[in-house]
Amino acid sequence: MAKPEFRLHELGWSDFQSLCHTITGEILGQTVVGYLDHADGGRDGAFRGVWQQQDGETFSGEFVIQAKHTTRPGATLGPAALADELDKAARLAASGRCDVYLLMTNARMTRRTAEWFESGLRSRGIDQSLILSSTWINARIAENPRLRMLAPRLYGLGDLTQILDERAYEQAQAVLDSMRTDLDKLVRTTTYERAARALDRHGFVLLTGVPATGKTTIAGQLALAAADVFGTHVVMLDDPAQFTDRWNPNEKQLFWLDDAFGATQLTPYLAQSWQRIGSKAKSAIDGGSKFVLTTRSYILSHAMEHLKAGSFPLLETAQVVVDVTDLTPGDRRQILYNHLKHGRQPKDYLRQLVPHLEEASDHSGFTPELARRLAEPAFTAQLQPPNATNIAAFFQDPRQFLADVLAGLDVDSLAALGLIFVSRGWLPSPVMLNEPRNELLIRLGSTISGVTRALSHLDGSLVAHVTRDNTPGWIFAHPTMIDAYADHIRNPELLHVLIEGFDAHVLISRTTCGDTGSTNAIVLPGPLWPAVIDRLEDTLSDNDTDWAQRDRCWRYLARQCVQECQRLHLQRHPHTLDELSEPRLSLEFDAGNDLIATLHANGLLPEQTRVKFARYLIDYCVDGIDGAVLWNEQFRNMLTSEEEHTLRTRLLDEVVPDPENILRNFADWFPDDEDPEEFTRPVEEFAQALAAEFEGNEVVEGAAAALEAARQQWVAEQESSEREPDEQERYESPHATRTQTPAHRSVFDDLVEDPP
Incomplete structure (x- = not known):
């Protein structure tokens, strides 16, 4: 089988430098300090530590990382491109800041050039050096799924049939079918990292934000990484009701549902559906499966009004809700760069855009979707000329721009x-x-x-x-x-x-x-x-x-x-x-x-x-089938004062003397695949509502307490043995890459660079 090769020349200089830091942090386990401007003193990254290589050679001391990127596919790095680096390295060594010099490049390098460069470093007082060319970098990416997860854009820079093993490729097919055109534009954002941690720790993450902020893209990144790293089968749902039919308890699955509570407005049915499957979803998570949901923030706000407290336990942990709107300036620039780099705008148009892109990425209206539109001529016919004023208007009022696009269609x-x-x-x-x-x-x-x-x-x-x-x-x-x-x-x-x-x-x-x-x-x-x-x-x-x-x-x-x-x-x-x-x-x-x-x-x-x-509401309550009329205001308001009196009298006469009968009647409906604790939540609610209905009545309060005690005993009896959780692979947040404040060089410098 051919060794995978990644089209690293399609990265920008900044993205390649970030990749080098990620590789170094992952392979060496070091915290890398990044320098992202022209005044880097000859260092794109630095750390202090020890590196024991597989062949036994050990490097130690002050490490300097220098990244050399080329946009030319198959390029070879020669002495002319490296001469300046020797003088910079000498100054670093003289000041005690360089004991080990790592040169990382996506270009090839001949043995003669490598020997010349290493000799030049030794003559300048740097005895430890290593050149990591495209061959080495490609091999590390190909053999390390975690590295690909940490730098998700790599999935779009190679042949996935070679990158992923056959099982992982099949597991991720649903994601690949929906994201093929976006794989080369992925960015590892801070929100992606937070979402990955939430998914790992809780088995569930809800990505929320205003429209066009990249929720679906991050969901796809998570699903693809899960298939690659953990062998998780990705299942795309259109409706939570499909979960029951598609859940396989004997397989690790990742369930992905976009617009979980409605596409453009709240669909109450969907909110109710999540409540219905809540306990089963929790069981699936306990068995190693995961859930990734997306929703617009205003829809989530409305949905929470329809979700009864405790009925959707997956949302009770605040850490599982990740607002994807919170992008760092670096995230914004890289997202905009990637879309423009792989979009369809002609180079002449891009050259007119470049002077304004830093400001555009900082605009308060910036979203990943608007970055995509800026890269597509179909959306920018009205953006003429592409000056600062018009670009600001593009981000300020995207709905009107899109309306103008539709108005111009045939x-x-x-x-x-x-x-x-x-x-x-x-x-x-x-x-x-x-x-x-x-x-x-x-x-x-x-x-x-x-x-x-x-x-x-x-x-x-x-x-x-x-x-x-x-x-x-x-x-x-x-x-x-x-x-x-x-x-x-x-x-x-x-x-x-x-x-x-x-x-x-x-x-x-x-x-x-x-x-x-x-x-x-x-x-x-x-x-x-x-x-x-x-x-x-x-x-x-x-x-x-x-x-x-x-x-x-x-x-x-x-x-x-x-x-x-x-x-x-x-x-x-x-x-x-x-x-x-x-x-x-x-x-x-x-x-x-x-x-x-x-x-x-x-x-x-x-x-x-x-x-x-109303008669049914009262009968259901007293018989222990469903006591919602005790706590649901809509149902309670349907009763007349006489019917309320009937309800209270029957509770005192029929329920209080034998409260455990409520549990017996309710338990008759218990299905084998339900969690007993979750299944009997309504009985717990009934006991609480009964005590509240007759607040201060010690006899009733005693009956309510007896009912809750009986419920807990019944739950314990159903749980014959506590299942030990399987050992699961976990997402570990990588060692941080600390970036110094940029001074000169823009991420967009090489956006329209023509390969020499």
């Missing part, structure tokens, strides 16, 4: 984006037209051939062609394209055109009927509500619709429709109440129950339906 391009939008962000390739898609093209004045051409032209800028589960398809190049297209179609005329093409999932995840206060939702006006209601009803009445989709529809009606729309739904489909009048378990998680409670709060629930529903 009919076929807009239709292509529309097909992706109404296909829930995934359009299989080759494009096949079902009836709604064909109707959409007709209404927009496009054709299948026009859309096919447009997708090809937009590839890499507004859309991307990727493979998922061995199926090729088209996606938006970045999630913010969903926002932009949603803005574009808020025009009532366009909404009328596109609404027929929306499937139920798109309606639920992107729209509201009336203004419910949801951030970033497409607010549908009253004239469109009947079409939406009928679409939802078609889904609910379809015998092939699974419970999860039905749950989404009920939740949409409860949370994403204003009161008048709910009234219209009941007028058009009154049988809804017959189906939902008997509450389903568990009470708080079922969306149909949420809809009934919301209809009551809005004054829309008929009395006979309320009476029937």
